[in-house]
Amino acid sequence: xxxxxxxxxxxxxxxxxxxxxxxxxxxxxxxxxxxxxxxxxxxxxxxxxxxxxxxxxxxxxxxxxxxxxxxxxxxxxxxxxxxxxxxxxxxxxxxxxxxxxxxxxxxxxxxxxxxxxxxxxxxxxxxxxxxxxxxxxxxxxxxxxxxxxxxxxxxxxxxxxxxxxxxxxxxxxxxxxxxxxxxxxxxxxxxxxxxxxxxxxxxxxxxxxxxxxxxxxxxxxxxxxxxxxxxxxxxxxxxxxxxxxxxxxxxxxxxxxxxxxxxxxxxxxxxxxxxxxxxxxxxxxxxxxxxxxxxxxxxxxxxxxxxxxxxxxxxxxxxxxxxxxxxxxxxxxxxxxxxxxxxxxxxxxxxxxxxxxxxxxxxxxxxxxxxxxxxxxxxxxxxxxxxxxxxxxxxxxxxxxxxxxxxxxxxxxxxxxxxxxxxxxxxxxxxxxxxxxxxxxxxxxxxxxxxxxxxxxxxxxxxxxxxxxxxxxxxxxxxxxxxxxxxxxxxxxxx
Numbered sequence: 480x481x482x483x484x485x486x487x488x489x490x491x492x493x494x495x496x497x498x499x500x501x502x503x504x505x506x507x508x509x510x511x512x513x514x515x516x517x518x519x520x521x522x523x524x525x526x527x528x529x530x531x532x533x534x535x536x537x538x539x540x541x542x543x544x545x546x547x548x549x550x551x552x553x554x555x556x557x558x559x560x561x562x563x564x565x566x567x568x569x570x571x572x573x574x575x576x577x578x579x580x581x582x583x584x585x586x587x588x589x590x591x592x593x594x595x596x597x598x599x600x601x602x603x604x605x606x607x608x609x610x611x612x613x614x615x616x617x618x619x620x621x622x623x624x625x626x627x628x629x630x631x632x633x634x635x636x637x638x639x640x641x642x643x644x645x646x647x648x649x650x651x652x653x654x655x656x657x658x659x660x661x662x663x664x665x666x667x668x669x670x671x672x673x674x675x676x677x678x679x680x681x682x683x684x685x686x687x688x689x690x691x692x693x694x695x696x697x698x699x700x701x702x703x704x705x706x707x708x709x710x711x712x713x714x715x716x717x718x719x720x721x722x723x724x725x726x727x728x729x730x731x732x733x734x735x736x737x738x739x740x741x742x743x744x745x746x747x748x749x750x751x752x753x754x755x756x757x758x759x760x761x762x763x764x765x766x767x768x769x770x771x772x773x774x775x776x777x778x779x780x781x782x783x784x785x786x787x788x789x790x791x792x793x794x795x796x797x798x799x800x801x802x803x804x805x806x807x808x809x810x811x812x813x814x815x816x817x818x819x820x821x822x823x824x825x826x827x828x829x830x831x832x833x834x835x836x837x838x839x840x841x842x843x844x845x846x847x848x849x850x851x852x853x854x855x856x857x858x859x860x861x862x863x864x865x866x867x868x869x870x871x872x873x874x875x876x877x878x879x880x881x882x883x884x885x886x887x888x889x890x891x892x893x894x895x896x897x898x899x900x901x902x903x904x905x906x907x908x909x910x911x912x913x914x915x916x917x918x919x920x921x922x923x924x925x926x927x928x929x930x931x932x933x934x935x936x937x938x939x940x941x942x943x944x945x946x947x948x949x950x951x952x953x954x955x956x957x958x959x960x961x962x963x964x965x966x967x968x969x970x971x972x973x974x
Contacts, residue, residue: 492601495530501609507654515656520580523952545970552915553590560586563904567864576866578891589959596963607675611690614668618693621653625700627757641752662706663944664954665698667937674933677727692737699745709944719800725792732781743770851893855901862905896945919966934965
């Protein structure tokens with residue numbers, strides 16, 4: 480009877496995860512981007528409320544050891560969120576939230592989603608297939624929008640994606656809206672599907688690989704740097720682990736070929752947008768040729784790696800990869816530290832290593848982070864309350880649009896989720912969140928196997944993207960699902 484109840488709850492959690500990864504991600508209200516956030520947030524609240532009402536979480540008498548610490552940290556984090564809300568001077572904002580809708584209620588739901596997935600799992604083959612289908616549909620929408628069309632009527636009349644930041648405020652794409660949030664979703668989708676393809680046995684893995692390619696292409700078309708950086712960083716960190724454990728090595732050639740092909744296609748798609756006119760041309764710059772060589776090498780690797788014995792790890796080879804990484808990092812560090820050229824981005828990184836980065840570096844993130852640290856030090860213990868960053872920030876960014884028109888934009892998040900937690904709910908909340916990540920990711924990395932790899936990749940990828948990203952209910956629930964499902968696997972054997 481106990482196993483039957485657990486199975487029912489696992490399926491209930493799996494149904495919720497499937498709906499979030501498909502219907503929630505793809506659904507678009509008919510009111511356009513200007514009113515997208517509130518309806519999608521309402522859908523998140525409705526789906527999550529139904530999930531919680533349908534799954535009364537009765538904690539087993541004896542929790543498995545690997546779940547106790549993550550759940551205790553999540554509970555402590557919830558108490559800190561509550562204390563920060565009660566102590567906040569902005570009582571009209573902290574419970575339901577400000578522009579980001581990340582008040583106490585939303586933060587509590589994130590943690591309840593994590594707890595449900597941690598207790599019952601629910602992310603597996605059906606969710607991978609749903610994610611692959613959603614990624615293919617998302618690519619279709621993103622591609623049409625990138626080519627200048629408005630298939631869902633999301634942009635203001637007569638405008639399109641390339642009018643971003645000029646003729647309409649912000650940068651919107653796909654069915655999620657904010658391009659930064661879309662980037663976070665697509666990065667998790669790419670990593671989840673690649674991880675599934677690497678270890679899955681059935682033929683459905685090929686659909687997962689195609690879905691990963693679709694999500695990767697859509698991510699590149701978004702032209703948001705954070706997503707590709709998170710994907711590349713996550714795969715680089717996990718490569719030595721996979722090599723040591725012998726996981727997915729025979730399929731890494733195909734995975735690399737899909738990623739290289741995406742970069743090749745995006746590099747070949749040259750375009751110009753001037754005065755409302757969009758034109759395309761075939762581009763063959765340095766990135767195109769590098770991606771072409773990478774694609775050829777990956778295809779060759781796909782043939783050679785098939786000869787490797789299944790499941791045999793190579794710890795010495797893993798150490799060699801780590802050593803190669805360290806040498807590469809040293810070379811990059813030395814190059815940037817001594818760089819004196821005219822490239823603005825490289826010059827900014829060089830100044831960063833010298834301790835004096837320009838405020839404009841990273842789309843002005845340095846300026847935002849400086850203010851975030853200042854605000855955090857002003858209210859270090861409990862912050863000013865959930866989603867109150869905008870009420871304290873004094874930063875205003877302006878952009879000239881031609882003529883006498885000037886667009887002014889205020890800052891409502893720290894563009895670093897860890898700093899954002901510090902400012903809004905205090906230093907302790909940031910440390911507890913980091914501890915929660917560590918309590919799940921580190922044991923999973925230590926016991927990495929076929930069950931954990933597809934879940935570790937998106938959870939780790941989001942944690943990397945969070946260094947320079949934003950949190951919102953349009954995407955963050957997916958992260959807590961992956962993190963909770965990964966925590967569910969840590970105590971026992973992979974399923």
